[in-house]
Structures are given as structure tokens and as C-alpha cells.
Amino acid sequence: MQRDIFEASEYERRIERTRERMHERDLDAVVVSDPANMNYLSGYDGWSFYVHQAVVLTAEGDEPVWVGREMDANGARATTWLSEENIRSYSDDHVHSPHDLHPMDFLADVLADLDVDGGRIGLEMDAYYFTAKSYTRLGSNLPEAEFEDTTLLVNWARVKKSERELEYMREAARISEEAMVAGLDAIGAGVPEYEAAATIYDALITGTDGYGGDYPSIVPLMPSGDHTGTPHLTWTDREFEDGDPVIIELSGCRHRYHSPLARTTFVGDPPAEIERTADVVVEGIEAALDAAEPGVTCEAVEKAWRDTIAKYDVEKEDRIGYSMGLGYPPDWGEHTASIRPGDGTVLEEDMTFHMIPGIWGDDFGVEISETFHVTADGAETLAEFPRRLFTA
Amino acid sequence: MQRDIFEASEYERRIERTRERMHERDLDAVVVSDPANMNYLSGYDGWSFYVHQAVVLTAEGDEPVWVGREMDANGARATTWLSEENIRSYSDDHVHSPHDLHPMDFLADVLADLDVDGGRIGLEMDAYYFTAKSYTRLGSNLPEAEFEDTTLLVNWARVKKSERELEYMREAARISEEAMVAGLDAIGAGVPEYEAAATIYDALITGTDGYGGDYPSIVPLMPSGDHTGTPHLTWTDREFEDGDPVIIELSGCRHRYHSPLARTTFVGDPPAEIERTADVVVEGIEAALDAAEPGVTCEAVEKAWRDTIAKYDVEKEDRIGYSMGLGYPPDWGEHTASIRPGDGTVLEEDMTFHMIPGIWGDDFGVEISETFHVTADGAETLAEFPRRLFTA
Numbered sequence: 001m002q003r004d005i006f007e008a009s010e011y012e013r014r015i016e017r018t019r020e021r022m023h024e025r026d027l028d029a030v031v032v033s034d035p036a037n038m039n040y041l042s043g044y045d046g047w048s049f050y051v052h053q054a055v056v057l058t059a060e061g062d063e064p065v066w067v068g069r070e071m072d073a074n075g076a077r078a079t080t081w082l083s084e085e086n087i088r089s090y091s092d093d094h095v096h097s098p099h100d101l102h103p104m105d106f107l108a109d110v111l112a113d114l115d116v117d118g119g120r121i122g123l124e125m126d127a128y129y130f131t132a133k134s135y136t137r138l139g140s141n142l143p144e145a146e147f148e149d150t151t152l153l154v155n156w157a158r159v160k161k162s163e164r165e166l167e168y169m170r171e172a173a174r175i176s177e178e179a180m181v182a183g184l185d186a187i188g189a190g191v192p193e194y195e196a197a198a199t200i201y202d203a204l205i206t207g208t209d210g211y212g213g214d215y216p217s218i219v220p221l222m223p224s225g226d227h228t229g230t231p232h233l234t235w236t237d238r239e240f241e242d243g244d245p246v247i248i249e250l251s252g253c254r255h256r257y258h259s260p261l262a263r264t265t266f267v268g269d270p271p272a273e274i275e276r277t278a279d280v281v282v283e284g285i286e287a288a289l290d291a292a293e294p295g296v297t298c299e300a301v302e303k304a305w306r307d308t309i310a311k312y313d314v315e316k317e318d319r320i321g322y323s324m325g326l327g328y329p330p331d332w333g334e335h336t337a338s339i340r341p342g343d344g345t346v347l348e349e350d351m352t353f354h355m356i357p358g359i360w361g362d363d364f365g366v367e368i369s370e371t372f373h374v375t376a377d378g379a380e381t382l383a384e385f386p387r388r389l390f391t392a
Numbered sequence: 393m394q395r396d397i398f399e400a401s402e403y404e405r406r407i408e409r410t411r412e413r414m415h416e417r418d419l420d421a422v423v424v425s426d427p428a429n430m431n432y433l434s435g436y437d438g439w440s441f442y443v444h445q446a447v448v449l450t451a452e453g454d455e456p457v458w459v460g461r462e463m464d465a466n467g468a469r470a471t472t473w474l475s476e477e478n479i480r481s482y483s484d485d486h487v488h489s490p491h492d493l494h495p496m497d498f499l500a501d502v503l504a505d506l507d508v509d510g511g512r513i514g515l516e517m518d519a520y521y522f523t524a525k526s527y528t529r530l531g532s533n534l535p536e537a538e539f540e541d542t543t544l545l546v547n548w549a550r551v552k553k554s555e556r557e558l559e560y561m562r563e564a565a566r567i568s569e570e571a572m573v574a575g576l577d578a579i580g581a582g583v584p585e586y587e588a589a590a591t592i593y594d595a596l597i598t599g600t601d602g603y604g605g606d607y608p609s610i611v612p613l614m615p616s617g618d619h620t621g622t623p624h625l626t627w628t629d630r631e632f633e634d635g636d637p638v639i640i641e642l643s644g645c646r647h648r649y650h651s652p653l654a655r656t657t658f659v660g661d662p663p664a665e666i667e668r669t670a671d672v673v674v675e676g677i678e679a680a681l682d683a684a685e686p687g688v689t690c691e692a693v694e695k696a697w698r699d700t701i702a703k704y705d706v707e708k709e710d711r712i713g714y715s716m717g718l719g720y721p722p723d724w725g726e727h728t729a730s731i732r733p734g735d736g737t738v739l740e741e742d743m744t745f746h747m748i749p750g751i752w753g754d755d756f757g758v759e760i761s762e763t764f765h766v767t768a769d770g771a772e773t774l775a776e777f778p779r780r781l782f783t784a
Contacts (some may be wrong), residue, residue, distance in 0.1 A: 217443075
């Protein structure tokens, strides 16, 4: 039944890498709730993370175990490489239950059945969809268990990408390029923001060259006008106006792998100040890309950007990038390495980052981003897209 | 700055209803983390729920307080009705921090500043985005506080909709109708699933009659062929084939208010069995809609469906509907009342539900849904769309 997205051997390597990290921390099992981590270990893919679900990996066992809602067990059969006995599902009366029933009661039974209920169990304490209640409920069900916080354990196993993963990210980059062209073309004075968003969405899912795109983990973001300083607002009925700077941030998605891309356009004749700012951003991002290669730290990459823009008396405080790839809403970031001061993560071959620096003036902002792959020779950007200010 | 989506008086009524529920439980404050609840109380709207954020409402204070990332404070200024002093933001080194810094440390300081750090504080223990770590971290920062689980406190305040909310839901229903027409038209033998998904997405955001649509909280779902038994898988590169049943479930969205709609189509000549099943589903949903009126319980509505389909020897175990309206990914449901056995919630005027019953055979499923508004006279469906099996 399983979709042929990765070879079985790739899942075996992922499990092995995860178990190594578990052994280092003397764990008997980990409960993996982050949908991206669940997918990474089991292949599971479905819009079902609005109910409680998890993948359990034991230190000694064989396959991981998928735990979810009965209605989604067929989805697990269709998308995972797991055998029937390792797909365990709870009945619908556990969902938003008026009775005192919680999916974690069922998960606790699964852990007991796997004989780890008295052991050291890792929980993704700060992962999306693992709620406070999940934690307290597991605790009251498993009084003998010792819990450890393993929030980023699987995430860190994900940072170096396989050839197959890179292939999907490159396919996603082709989609990002198409969608960026569509978005830049759609924006103009008098066009409502939602029309540009619809055009971008259509392109993101229509895909390119005979394959479609998945839903991206973050919707296309298009802050415009004086809202370029509000990076996470989404589109409205407002019409673009002459004089609006517009930042487009989007990502194609292929088998849940992303390749984000941001560019800035200007409706009408751009003032000299915004053109100069765009030049600084381009010079800064190129310096940072030049600095990125195996053996260099994340903070050294950020310093290349910072030193470059400092020549123009510009400062920026936020991080300028992060490790990413596989993802589900609400985020395509991995929450591991960040390109910012204080992050000493050493770049290694086959890591992938989204570098998204920007500079904000009083009433406009300019962002230009690249997703890059760390190769033996340095940073290779996945998309090929002109790196400059556009006009609409 | 605030978008003119609701009058100030509407927010005042919402705060008042929430405070009444707080007083009943003797709470000094609630920390509201569910993005839909944050929006309900403050108006806040942004794709920023991938970092920790909250709205704090105190029993005695005036306005609620928005707490989020510095980068999103401008978004709060643009979308909420709150005054500047009630927009509190933490610096970027709290985000996926390599240091021992967590946004809940900042939130704890805000609670102390509001003088409720030694009081009874409600936490949405089982809400999306309120993680286990958020809970333990708040606990260690606030040793004097007494925490209460207030997971659905604001959700229950949301069940009866105002005239303005209903207006947005009706606008969303117009979009749902357009998108359903587009989806039914797009599906056919040889068409890849992603092409139909792209067409539906385009229609959902392009909107209708001069207004656009927001991103829906759940992507369009189109289980087809033998996957109609896997309701939460999303589209692939597969082409629809002659003989495929296809279920389309989608929702238009307007200012974050939804009006979901599901229909089933068949590629080619439908076999008699699926036509009969569709007739049973239609008869069942109509019986349930007829039963819905103020004073009737949710379980009585479900019973009308169950009794109808029992005449045809069909049984179904899952719930057939739920209260909904305002929402953010991953869900548009409110997690309050469900239309299922055991739910004694009494219907009241201006509640809104998505009723989505379905029947599955061995190799196909049929779902037909309606979003309805409880009026003095009974159930009024928000969309007007033929209630039958379609063919492609």
C-alpha cells in the first residue's frame, strides 16, 4: 500500500540514527508527536494532526508504532511502511470527548503493551500538537515511567539530507520559481491582494513539468505598503497601490519537502532609497552565501552578512536563517540550527537552510531569500531566480 | 490601525461573556493560546502561531494583553483593538533558543506585572500550540500560582454567533459554493488530483462578488477511488480514473470564519450501489436537518440520522457533526458540541454546525455535508448547493 516516496533502506537509516541518539541518552522509547518527525520515521502523511497522534519508537523493538484515530488508520496503512500490528488506533469517543477519555490513555496502553511503561520515555515537550494535557495525562497513566524532554532529538537527526530528500527539495524549488514568477506578474496597482494570493496558490499546487505541489506548511505571505513591517499578516481585500513595496515569501512543496523563496517588488517607480536598500540586501546575502561551507559555523555565516551591511550603517537584530526541509503547518523550519549570533552549529555537507535576511526602513522593508544546500564546495542555492528588486 | 472587522462593542460582549465564565470558576486570569480564541478576544490575526504567543485576560483588568514575538507586535498593532501598553513582545533570542530562554519566561513576567502571579490562572491545557513545555516552564516561573484547566472556556463562549459573524459565515458559504462548482468541473478521468486541488484553491481565495477568501484552516480534501476510506489524505500526482468515487470537502473562509461543504462525485457511470448509498445519505442528512431546532439536543439530531439510515440496514459509528465557525490551522471545529450519541448539548438560536455524515461501503464512501445555522424556525443551511451524487 505504501507510496513509493522513499526506499525502505532510507527509513532504516533514519531509525538507526534516531536510536543512536536514544542510546546516548539511555532512553527506552520516544513518543514522537511533531507531524514532520512522525513522517520522517514512518512515512505517515495526512491532515490528521488536529487530533492527537504519535509514532512510538522503542530502543529495542523493530518497527516504530503509529498511534492515531481509527478514522486515520487506513491513511496510515496507505502511507507508512509499517506492518498491520504496528498501526494502533483509538475509537472516536476519544475525540473532543464529553466523557473522561483522552487519546493519551490509549497511548499509555500502547506503551505498556510495548513493555516500556516503567522505563525512560522521551517526550517532545515543546513540539507542535503535544499539549500540556497530553503530558499530564500520560504522567497520571504511567506512574512508573521516567520522562525526558526529547523535543529536538528527531529534528537533529533530520538536518543532513539524503540524495532523495534533496531531489524533492529541488523539485520544490522548481515550483517556487514558477510561483514567484506568477506572483510578481499578478501584482500591480488596483489588483486586490487576494487575487495575487490566489494566483500564487494555483501555481504552487499546479506545480511544473508533470508533477504537482503539496500544500506548503506556511501560506504565501505578501506584506505590502506600510505592512512590510508586519511580516506575518496574510492577504486582505485591499488593492495594491502605486508606491507599495511588496514582499513575497512562498514555498513550493513536494512530498512535504520545501524550498522557500522571497523577493521584493515595488508597485510603480521605486524611490532611490529602496533601490539602495535592495542593493545592500543583495550584497549581504551574497556575502553570507559565499561564507557558507562545511566546517564554518552558523554564526560565522551571519557575521558575513552583518559585516557587509554594517558598511552601510545598517543593523539587524533577528536571525537571518534556519535549517529546514520536511514540514507540516504551521512551519517548514526544523527548529535546530539558526543563522544568528551565538549559534555555533558547524555546517556539514547536505545540510539545507533558508537564508532570509531583510532590512526595514521607516515605511518599507526589503527581503530577499535563498534556500541553499551545503555542498563540499560551498552553498548551492536550490532555486535560480534573479536576486534583485522587482517592479510591478 | 485596527481592521474594521468587528465593532468595539462586539469585543466588549465577548470579554464580558468570558469574564462571566471566569468568575464562575473563581479565576484571576486566563492565558489564551488557541489562535482562534486569541482572535476572538483581541482581533489578532497573523500566521505567527508557529511561535509561542497568547492573550491574557484578567478578571479585574480592562483590556486583554497580547503577548508574542517582537517581530509580530506590528501585526498586533494592525489587527487588534488593544492599546499600545497591552501589546507586549519578547525578543528574538527567545525563539528556538540555544540559550535557556523560553517565551513562557516572558509571559510569566507579564502575569507578574498584571499582579496575578500568585492567583488562580486558567491555562488551555489541551489547546493547539500550548505545549507541555509551556506548562512546565510557567509552573517553574510562577511557584505561587494555582493553575486550572480552562481548555474550552473561550470556545464555549464562541458557540452562539453574532449577526456580524453570521454575515462572514454566509460570505464564506458563497465562496464554498463557487469552489465546489470549480472542483466538480475540474475532476475527470485523466486529470491529476493536484490539478483539481489547484483549481479549488484558486476559487477559495479568488472568492466571489468583489471579496476574496482567507486561507481555510483545513486544506481541501479529495479522497478518491479506494482512498475514500482514508478521509484525511491529501492530493497526489495520481490521475482520476473512470470508476473513481471522489469526495470533495472544502471550506471558504472569510475573516477566519468558515462554512464547510462536502459533496461526492463519481468519475464515469456510477454503479447502482453508490447511487442508492447517496440516496440514503441525503435522506439521512435531511432527517437530521429537520430535527435540528432550538431546545433539541445534539444527540437527538444524530438519532434522526441514525434512525433513517437504519431502515436501510446501515450503521455508522463516528460523530456526524460539530460546532464550528472561527478557526486557524489545523482545524475549523470549535471542539465544543458534537452531533453524536451522548452529547446532551441543547441547541440554541445562532449556534452553527457542520453536519458531515457519510457511509462507507467496501470500496467506496459517500459524504454529503451542510453547514447550518440554528434559527428560531429550525436549521438553515448556509450554502445552497444541490444535495445529490454528482458525476464527472
